[in-house]
Amino acid sequence: MADKLTSCFDIDTPHGDAKITNTTLRNSNSLFGPIYYYKSSYSDPFTGEGADDKQLYLILENVTIINSQSFYASAIVFNKSLYISNTIVTCDQRHTIWKSKNIFNENQQEESRRGLQYAEKEFSFEPDFESFTPPSTLVFFYGIGQVYVNNITISDCLFQLDLDGLYSMNTQQHSTKKTLFIDSNSNYKNITVLKNYMYTLLFAATYIYNVTLEDFKFDQSIIKSDQSFNFIQNISISNHYCLSDGGIIFIQEYVDIEIGYSQIQIVNSTFQNIQVQGAGGIIFSPFIVDYIIFDRVIIKNITSKYQGGLFFFNSTSEDYFNLKIINSYITDFKSLDKGQFLFATLKNFKLEISETTIECSSTLTEIQSELSESQSIGAIYIQNSIQGLFTKHSIFRQCRESKDGSLITLENTYFEDYESKFENNLASYGGAITCNFCRMKMTKTQFINNIASQGGCIFTDQTVNLHFLQISVLNNTAYRDGGFIFLRLNNQETKSLSKSGSFLYSIAEQLTMNITNSIFQCSTTETEANKTVQLNDRYFAADTDTQFSITNAAQVNSINNIYKFCGPTSYGGQYTLTKTKFFDQKSQYLFNTGFYGGQIPWKSRKGGWSIPSCIIFKSYINIL
Structure with a gap:
């Protein structure tokens, strides 16, 4: 056991790689953690080459760390490159007692003229601090280099992160292209993190693959990233509670640093049973990322309290931003505010969805009451987007809470679909789509069993440009007007109680309609x-x-x-x-x-x- 200042391993002037194998570190209590590896000032007397000029590694293999306590890190503080393999970190389970209550109680709600407002929900961590001071972080990195984490297991731990993250990459800003973080084949279970994130990865290219995260309770997101390159593959995240914005990823912007082309790729992964006290159940980004792709991703049972049940994007920047979702299945998502699936107000935001099923609920619920006279902005909300929304070979179904609004709500946005299906959706106005000041083109699209008060499938207001080619409309219902589409050119209610226009109802002035080969x-x-x-x-x-x-x-x-x-x-x-x-x-x-x-x-x-x-x-x- 180390004392309060030094570590079990204090490595300060290495001439080459440092390697620790087949070692167990137990009950360490020090300032820096059980392993401290500092940048060397050593210079080779013959070549003049210094440690700063070499790619030196701290290598850990088959190391077990149990119940370590420190100010900086429970495992490692280092300044060069790190390789960890087959390492286990565990904490004393009796020191990680926690109790929590569901952060949302949907029965607690009160009506107001402005819509639904939700009371604050109770959510608490109750760790036992009597004989245990939580470590600040697991791995604290400052400097330039690479970090390779392979087959690490961390379980039953509580971290009080006054610093940044379980893995903290405090990289120098000018060294963006020199820094790499890789985490592979790792398992994390029953971890509570107060005050901060799990991965704080700034100015570093990041690869996370074959990783399982289960039973997490975080104050912040799992990943805090800037606009660098991030690749995530074959990861599973389940049973996660987050008290802030962005359940999985929070995007950080650094306006003074030129990062270049930024992207996030998430492939063949599963996210389920996630509850977020803030906005953006999966990603929260008030800043621009060039490209985000979800490929072969399963998302189930995600709830956020504020805007953007899954995705929140809001920026005044006019830079290009593309979100692409392909070959994925997304179900049982909910926002207690606006935008059950996505909330975006970006001028050059483009959303592409193909070969994907999106359903608000995995079960087809019956209509419980009369349709609401007012509604929110729906599941997918996009405003002022020149690039617009593109969907192809996808299924959008079972969004049936009339107060939530149409499945898709577009304002001043372009929308194009090819061979998708809108099925079993319900809203007060526009069972599937609400389109205001927008352009819409649909080819071979199917509308089946959608229901609304006005506009069984589509409700439009203000100036619109609509083009339908070989569409199929079957068994859609409007209790008042426009079984398929309702066209209106003002914001006033018609007060019509008749069932007029079982296919189309229009009071839009100066409308020109061409119907051909139908x-x-x-x-x-x-x-x-x-x-x-x-x-x-x-x-x-x-x-x-x-x-x-x-x-x-x-x-x-x-x-x-x-x-x-x-x-x-x-x-x-x-x-x-x-x-x-x-x-x-x-x-x-x-x-x-x-x-x-x-x-x-x-x-x-x-x-x-x-x-x-x-x-x-x-x-x-x-x-x-």
Whole structure:
């Protein structure tokens, strides 16, 4: 056992690599920790080469460290390069007693005019400090060099981190390209860290792979990183509690340092059962990272208290920022504030999602109550993004809390999809998508079993540009207007209680709509005879007022479409047009019934059949 000042191993003037093997260090109590390795001032008398010019290593193999106590580190303080392999660090379990309560109690909530506000939740660590002073950190590194950690096991430990991190890379800022951190094949279990992070890796290229982290209780994120290169592969993080922003990664910016191209790659990893008291259940970044990719990642049961259930990105920078999620499965995520999945307000932010399933809940819940008259900003919220959102071959489903809002909410943002599916989603306005001041292009997209009060699938407001190509719309419902889409060009409520426009409801002025080569089939079960009998017998039970309810549009063009098996309706088996110019060429209307106008009743508010001919392209929708 070392005394209060020195260490078990105090290495100060090495001429070469220092190696410690097959050693057990027990009950060390010192200033620097059981192993202290300091930069040498040694100079070779023949060559003049100093220690600073050499790549010297401190090598630890088959070392066990038990119950060490220190101000700086419980294991190692060093200044050059380090290699650790097959090392075990354990703490006295009786000194790591902790008690915690779930940081969220969703039953504690109170309504307000501004929406839902959540009361503070109780969350506490209660370690036993009677006979134990927690170490400040495990490995404290200051200087220039590389750190290789392989097959290390750390369990049952409490760390009081007044410094930075369980692994602290306090690298000199000018040495970014010279510093490397690698952690592989390691296991960490039942670790409590007060005040700081697990990995503080600044100005260092980082590789973490084949690592398991389980039962963590941290004041901060697991990883604090700057805008350097980070590669994470085959890691598993489960049962993690975080009292601050960023459950897994917190991004730190250094504006005075030129780091170059920055990226984070997370591959073939699993994150589950994570609760975060702040924002960003996975990543919190108030700064720009050039590129973040999640590839073959499973994310389950993540909850954050504030914005961004999984991802929070917010910066005034106009630099390019790309988040890409591919081949992944993400389920059971929740934010008690805004943006259940993602909250981003970046001008040049681009989100790409492909070959991925995103579901707010892994179970399909029944509708418990009436739809809320107000709603939040939804699961994926992107604002003022020129680059926009791109989705492909993905599934978005089972977001069914109406107060949370649409699955996707876009403001002044571009959105493009190819062959994705939106299924079993529910919101007050826009069962799947809310789009304001946005452009949207969808090709071979499927909308199935989505529900809303207005706009069963899509709700738009303000000027929009929509282009739909070979989309499929099946069994979607709007309790009020617009079974598929509701177009509105102002922020006022319509106060309409009718079920108008089972496919489309529009009160957007100066709308131009082109519908080409599409099939609209309302039913596959009702026969022509059944519809005719209802009218002949004076029996009338309207399913809806019309399929397309359009008011004050500039022009509607229908070319080579098929409209069939719709009705019976109050007005117009297909279209009800008010003060709107309509053009049709080579379309077929088959077996449609309406009490007035089996196909199209045309009227104006002033009576007669006057139709405005002026066309102003402010809002534009294509259905091809």
